[in-house]
Amino acid sequence: MIQLAAPFTEEKIRSLKVGDMVEISGVIFTGRDAVHKWLYEGNEPPVSLRDGIIYHCGPVVMKKKGQWVVTAAGPTTSTREEPYQATIIEKHGVRAVIGKGGMGEKTRQACQKFGCVYLHAVGGAAQVLAEAIKKVRTVYMLEKFGSPEAIWELEVENFPVVVTIDSHGNSLHKDIEAESAQNLSKLMQQIGKPAAAK
Amino acid sequence: MTSSQQKKLQEAFVEIVRKTSAELPQDVVDAVIEGLEREAKESRGEYALKIIQKNIELAKKKSQPLCQDTGSILFYIHYPRKLDSELLTKLVKKAVVSATKKGFLRQNSVDSLTGENNGTNVGPGTPTLHLEPWKKDHIEVKLMLKGGGCENVGAQYSLPDARIGAGRDLYGVKKCILDAVQQAQGKGCGPGVLGVIVGGDRATGYLASKEQFLRKMRDKNPNPVLSKLEEECLQEANQLGIGPMGFGGKTTLMGVKIGALNRLPASFFVSVSYMCWAFRRQGAKLSTQGKIQKWLY
Numbered sequence: 235m236i237q238l239a240a241p242f243t244e245e246k247i248r249s250l251k252v253g254d255m256v257e258i259s260g261v262i263f264t265g266r267d268a269v270h271k272w273l274y275e276g277n278e279p280p281v282s283l284r285d286g287i288i289y290h291c292g293p294v295v296m297k298k299k300g301q302w303v304v305t306a307a308g309p310t311t312s313t314r315e316e317p318y319q320a321t322i323i324e325k326h327g328v329r330a331v332i333g334k335g336g337m338g339e340k341t342r343q344a345c346q347k348f349g350c351v352y353l354h355a356v357g358g359a360a361q362v363l364a365e366a367i368k369k370v371r372t373v374y375m376l377e378k379f380g381s382p383e384a385i386w387e388l389e390v391e392n393f394p395v396v397v398t399i400d401s402h403g404n405s406l407h408k409d410i411e412a413e414s415a416q417n418l419s420k421l422m423q424q425i426g427k428p429a430a431a432k
Numbered sequence: 433m434t435s436s437q438q439k440k441l442q443e444a445f446v447e448i449v450r451k452t453s454a455e456l457p458q459d460v461v462d463a464v465i466e467g468l469e470r471e472a473k474e475s476r477g478e479y480a481l482k483i484i485q486k487n488i489e490l491a492k493k494k495s496q497p498l499c500q501d502t503g504s505i506l507f508y509i510h511y512p513r514k515l516d517s518e519l520l521t522k523l524v525k526k527a528v529v530s531a532t533k534k535g536f537l538r539q540n541s542v543d544s545l546t547g548e549n550n551g552t553n554v555g556p557g558t559p560t561l562h563l564e565p566w567k568k569d570h571i572e573v574k575l576m577l578k579g580g581g582c583e584n585v586g587a588q589y590s591l592p593d594a595r596i597g598a599g600r601d602l603y604g605v606k607k608c609i610l611d612a613v614q615q616a617q618g619k620g621c622g623p624g625v626l627g628v629i630v631g632g633d634r635a636t637g638y639l640a641s642k643e644q645f646l647r648k649m650r651d652k653n654p655n656p657v658l659s660k661l662e663e664e665c666l667q668e669a670n671q672l673g674i675g676p677m678g679f680g681g682k683t684t685l686m687g688v689k690i691g692a693l694n695r696l697p698a699s700f701f702v703s704v705s706y707m708c709w710a711f712r713r714q715g716a717k718l719s720t721q722g723k724i725q726k727w728l729y
């Protein structure tokens with residue numbers, strides 16, 4: 235297990251490799267469709283994302299005794315941000331993107347070029363991930379985008395992820411897809427053939 | 433039906449929704465643990481499954497949704513003939529609104545044309561109710577919550593399919609099933625379970641493929657041909673190496689359930705539904721007074 239603690243410097247990010255199991259501690263920002271589109275259109279973020287981490291997540295946040303509390307915080311599907319992500323990594327100096335399902339070629343290249351990684355959280359693990367969020371620091375653009383789409387600034391501790399795109403041009407998604415395609419074609423060839431003598 | 437009886441029934445429906453959203457049935461929990469034991473120590477597959485296992489425990493303890501996508505709401509209800517099905521439908525819908533208010537369901541249904549979310553989970557096509565009268569004098573309610581991520585990786589094949597070399601026979605069916613798993617990779621939040629229907633038309637095939645998920649994980653298909661096909665597909669899919677969440681590993685699927693419907697001579701469909709690890713299904717035997725007499729899973 236690798237501990238990744240703030241500040242998220244380029245050096246720390248570049249030391250991560252595809253397949254690493256990582257626990258993050260520090261500040262992360264949620265951002266999904268509305269935020270990505272908005273930044274992509276050239277608007278300035280209300281808070282600096284430089285050396286920051288963006289989490290593709292629309293959390294469920296409740297106000298309890300005047301305090302924001304996150305009650306569910308699983309990742310959402312990242313490919314929806316593929317058209318925007320590379321530009322945002324480049325322009326705003328984002329060091330890591332957390333989500334699920336992986337991202338495409340443009341993002342992989344941006345990670346390599348600008349020193350960023352894609353971190354895969356466990357899809358559906360809403361409760362475990364909510365527990366790793368220790369504090370809601372503040373929220374931006376709540377009125378404009380509504381709760382799930384707003385930018386929530388969260389303090390996390392030991393937030394569990396796997397590196398699936400690193401800053402050296404590797405993608406676990408590509409590797410697994412290629413490997414499983416090979417396994418599949420072997421299996422397909424055997425289908426309908428009499429079983430080999432044991 | 434008296435108004436207090438209606439209230440009791442509605443409360444029972446809300447409780448069924450709560451339990452379905454927060455607690456995985458034991459047969460699914462057992463399958464997750466089996467997967468966990470199969471993965472290599474310190475591997476990414478084991479890591480993902482450990483987080484999943486912890487999430488299952490936490491959600492139950494906190495009585496909170498297992499996954500924040502509380503999914504499509506699919507009810508399968510048998511009811512005594514003397515009950516009014518319209519009234520029953522109304523009570524189920526009210527229960528859905530109330531379960532949403534209580535946070536057991538996310539506000540999860542939007543108007544497809546305007547994008548508007550009325551925040552109730554009730555609208556055209558939601559919740560989905562399959563109502564069937566029967567001779568018994570109790571109500572049987574089964575509920576499934578099926579997430580969007582896994583629904584997106586479902587697939588329907590029309591045989592013959594030249595791309596994967598699948599003909600109109602059981603070998604062809606197997607090719608469709610394995611191809612669907614490969615296409616899905618980890619995107620359906622695996623390890624998953626497949627519900628498959630051979631035959632039917634496009635609509636009935638998909639509809640019945642979901643009903644396969646009402647079967648228990650370790651039951652045996654009464655049809656020996658399908659039973660054998662289920663075992664083979666499970667075993668072979670787990671050789672693909674996709675693993676939990678697509679991180680690589682031995683547990684790509686936890687189960688395969690296959691049924692068959694008659695087809696027209698001109699058509700041969702294979703419909704594959706994918707269920708994520710957050711396999712939320714519960715059921716209850718209810719008295720007409722609204723008392724939960726027994727949990728079914």
Ligand code: SF4
Nearest residue numbers: 358499579581621708
């Ligand atoms: S596919 Fe299942 S586990 Fe994944 S986010 Fe959707 S409902 Fe949750």
